[in-house]
Amino acid sequence: xxxIFYKMSFPEAPGGDRYEWKAVETIFNITERxxxxxxxxxxxxxxxxxxxxxxxDLRIALDGFDFGKYERHKxxxxxxxxxxxxxxDGASLKGGTKAIYFFVELEQxxxxxxxxxxxxxxxxxxxxxxxxxxxxxxxxLKPQEKIKSQRNGIPxxxxxxxxxxxxxxxxxxxxxxxxxxxxxDGDNLKVILNGxxxxxxxxxxxxxxxxxxxxxxxxxFDILTITHENLSHPFAFENAIELWYDEQPEIVSLKINxxxxxxxxxxxxxxxxxxxxxxxxxxxxxxxxxxxxNPYSAQFLEHSLKANPSPLVFNSSHPLVKKIKxxxxxxxxxxKLKEKxxxxxxxxxxxxxxxxxxxxxxxKINFDSHDLKTALHGIHKIEYxxxxxxxNQFLIEFVLFDIYDFEKQNVxxxxxxxxxxxxxxxxxxxxxxxDLGLVRNFEIKxxxxxxxxxxxxxxx
Numbered sequence: 001x002x003x004i005f006y007k008m009s010f011p012e013a014p015g016g017d018r019y020e021w022k023a024v025e026t027i028f029n030i031t032e033r034x035x036x037x038x039x040x041x042x043x044x045x046x047x048x049x050x051x052x053x054x055x056x057d058l059r060i061a062l063d064g065f066d067f068g069k070y071e072r073h074k075x076x077x078x079x080x081x082x083x084x085x086x087x088x089d090g091a092s093l094k095g096g097t098k099a100i101y102f103f104v105e106l107e108q109x110x111x112x113x114x115x116x117x118x119x120x121x122x123x124x125x126x127x128x129x130x131x132x133x134x135x136x137x138x139x140x141l142k143p144q145e146k147i148k149s150q151r152n153g154i155p156x157x158x159x160x161x162x163x164x165x166x167x168x169x170x171x172x173x174x175x176x177x178x179x180x181x182x183x184x185d186g187d188n189l190k191v192i193l194n195g196x197x198x199x200x201x202x203x204x205x206x207x208x209x210x211x212x213x214x215x216x217x218x219x220x221f222d223i224l225t226i227t228h229e230n231l232s233h234p235f236a237f238e239n240a241i242e243l244w245y246d247e248q249p250e251i252v253s254l255k256i257n258x259x260x261x262x263x264x265x266x267x268x269x270x271x272x273x274x275x276x277x278x279x280x281x282x283x284x285x286x287x288x289x290x291x292x293x294n295p296y297s298a299q300f301l302e303h304s305l306k307a308n309p310s311p312l313v314f315n316s317s318h319p320l321v322k323k324i325k326x327x328x329x330x331x332x333x334x335x336k337l338k339e340k341x342x343x344x345x346x347x348x349x350x351x352x353x354x355x356x357x358x359x360x361x362x363x364k365i366n367f368d369s370h371d372l373k374t375a376l377h378g379i380h381k382i383e384y385x386x387x388x389x390x391x392n393q394f395l396i397e398f399v400l401f402d403i404y405d406f407e408k409q410n411v412x413x414x415x416x417x418x419x420x421x422x423x424x425x426x427x428x429x430x431x432x433x434x435d436l437g438l439v440r441n442f443e444i445k446x447x448x449x450x451x452x453x454x455x456x457x458x459x460x
Contacts, residue, residue: 001037001129001130001131001132001136002129002130002132003127003128003129004036004128004129004130004293005028005126005127005128006125006126006127006128006330007125007126007127007413008025008124008125008126008319010023010024010122010123010124011023011024011120012120013056013117013119013120013121013122013123014094014120015119015120016118016119017054017119018080018116018117018118019116019117019118020114020115020116021029021058021115021116021117021123022124024073025112025113025114025115026112026113026126027110027111027112027113027305028105028111028113028128029109029110029111030106030108030109030110031108033105033106033107033108034103034105034130034131034132035103035105035130035131035134035165035258036103036104036105036129036130036131037101037102037103037104037128037129037131037353038101038104038113038126038127038128038269039100039101039123039125039126039127039128039129039368040060040099040100040102040123041097041098041099041100041123041125042058042088042097042098042121042122042123042124042125043088043093043095043096043097043098043110043121043124044056044057044058044088044089044090044093044095044098044120044121044122045090045093045094045095045119045120045121045132045180046090046091046093046094046095047090047091049090049094049095050090050119050120052119052146053341054118054119055089055090055091055118055119056088056090056093056117056118056119056120056121056226057082057083057088057089057090057118057119057121058082058087058088058115058116058117058118058121058123059081059082059085059086059087059088059115059116059119060082060086060087060102060113060115060116061092061113061114061116062102062111062112062113062114062162062212063111063112064112064114064310064311065162065237065443066081066116067082067084067086067087067102067160067162067238068084068085068086068087068160068238068240069081069177069238069381069401070237070380070381070401070403071084071085071086071194071195071202071236071238071240071389072195072351072353073085073192073195074192074195074196074197075092075152075190075192075244076089076091076092076196076352079225079414080118081116082118084240085100085160085192085194085195085196085240085241085317086100086102086158086160086240087243088100088121088154088155089302090121091144091281092152092155092244093154093155094147094154094156094338095147096145096147096154097124097144097145098155098156098157098158099156099157099158100157100158100159100160101136101157101158101159101160102160102233103131103136103159103160103161103162103163103164103166104162104163104184105162105163105165105254107307107308108251113126119297127426131141131227131258134257134258134259135255135256135257135258136255136256136258137253137254137255137256138251138253138254138296139251139253139254140250140251140252141251141254142248142249142250142251143156143245143248143249144255146248147216148285148401149244149245149246149247149298151208152190152211152244153188153189153190153212153244153245154245154246155242155243155244156242156243156244156245156457157242157243158161158240158241158242158243159240159241159256160238160239160240161231161239161240162237162238164239164240165258165259166228166231166256166258166259167227167228167257167258167259168225168226168227168228168255168256168257169225169226169231169241169254169255169256169362170223170224170225170226170253170254170255170256171191171223171224171225171226171251171253171254172221172222172223172251172252172253172254173189173214173221173222173223173224173249173250173251173252174187174220174221174249174250174252175187175188175189175214175215175216175219175220175221175222175249175250175398176216177216177217177220178216178217178315180216180220181216182228183247185246186215186216186217186247186248187214187216187245187246187247187248187249187250187253188209188215188216188217188245188247188249189212189213189214189215189225189243189244189245189246189249189402190211190213190243190244190245190246191213191241191242191243192240192243192244193226193239193240193241194239194240194242194441195240197211198213198224199211199213199384200212200213200214201217202219203215203218203219207355211301214240214249216249221252226241230433234435237403237405237441237443244391260301267451272394274399274432274436275436275438278429278432278433278436278438278439279305279433279438281426281429281430281433282301282305282429282430282433282438282439283305285301285416285426285430286298286301286302286305289301289374290439293370293371294370294371294374294375295371295431295445296320296371296372296375297371297374297375299375300312300375300404300444301430301439303404303442304439304440304442304456305438305439305440306440307440309440309442310442310447311442311443312442312444312445313444313445313447314444314445314446314447315447316447316448320446321446322369323369323372324367324372324400324448325448326369326373327367327368327369328356328368329361329365329366329367329368331360332355332358333350333365333382334452335338335433336350336355337382337384337386337396337398337450338454339351340384341386341394341452341454342454342455345383346386346387346394347384347386347415348383348384348390349381349382349383350382350384351380351381351382352364352365352378352379354385364378365378365379365380365382365400366378366379367379376401376402376444377403377404377405377406377407378402379400379401379402380401380402380403381401382398382399382400382401383398383399383401384397384398384399385398387414389451391453392453392454392455393451393454394451394452394454395449395450395451396449396450396451396452397447397448397449398447398448398449398450398454399445399446399447399448400445400446400448401442401443401444401445402443402444402445402446403441403442403444404441404442404444405434405441405442406428406430406431406433406434407431408427408428408429409423409424409427409428409433410424411424411425411428412424427454
């Protein structure tokens, strides 16, 4: 790896409730497109250390993309965009330092890191490395801080992947039992993949050790390999592996292998010019959508074929919103928002899992009407804020977050379902286009407002 940028000695955070920390905004230049690791170290205190009722929190955005937005963390309560693998949470860090490695593919040009804070976290350093040999390695690491963790552990490292270029994540860890250490507590290391705790396969029923994949009580040296398939997060944009320590585990070796896309494409081109084939089919799909009266499906697909597509944002007066409000799924979203308000929650989030009891939704927020079905790929999250008015009415401002991403489909036999055959074949070609770097993912934000009557007053 080659270090291309380094910065330290940041000003103290001004403090306050949820603010953009403008003084530490960082701008850097990339001279050539490639793979990079943005390494950020920061610390955060809990409420007791702050002598207040609030702990420190910190999160970042890269070129307007907010990391961690779609993760629901099993160990922490996601709160206002904080409390994820890609952020620093004082309640769990307890004043400790956490290093986050953001693996990204960047285009040539200027890029911006923004920081968003709550209370007074401390930013320690930013370093950017260029990955040239498709491998990232760390070795011989032990926690420098010895913070007592009770049962959960303390966040130590996060590895956040924007895109799906990683082939394998391999981790070799030494942990000692309390007997070996002649101590009252052994070493443990927790592994959290996309918010889900990887449980210890040897001690799945142990309340104390099941949440630590590596434990000196179970096995003093072990290896974990996480493959590309495990890192295929359904939200496409972001995957995360987070490590929490208890006592003094040792990372003997950590190795991340990248796919060599240039070599991969060259091999494909020797067999067939697949890249050209998929590109032609993608432009053909844009033309088809236009001719069949699907303007947003055409617009979004064409946008995805750009070299670096920006997020698309639609306000409440946009014609797209009118289409959404006419879809039957919109009524279900409104009922869910009413349900949240009636439960006393005037500000928060709605997730696909909130619809798990609705058999027609199947735990997903999909709009199925003409054009929307192929333009939007499933709302991954809704953020809302309700303001009480008179007579049990509420003004609600909410945002739907979608990610433009194709998922591989099962293709039926041609003559059993001709329409589905051609639909799913097209989707799979576009999904292949993502693997080839032709079709690119981007975020879609749809901003709406509604004045709703809620059947009875919310609980006090």
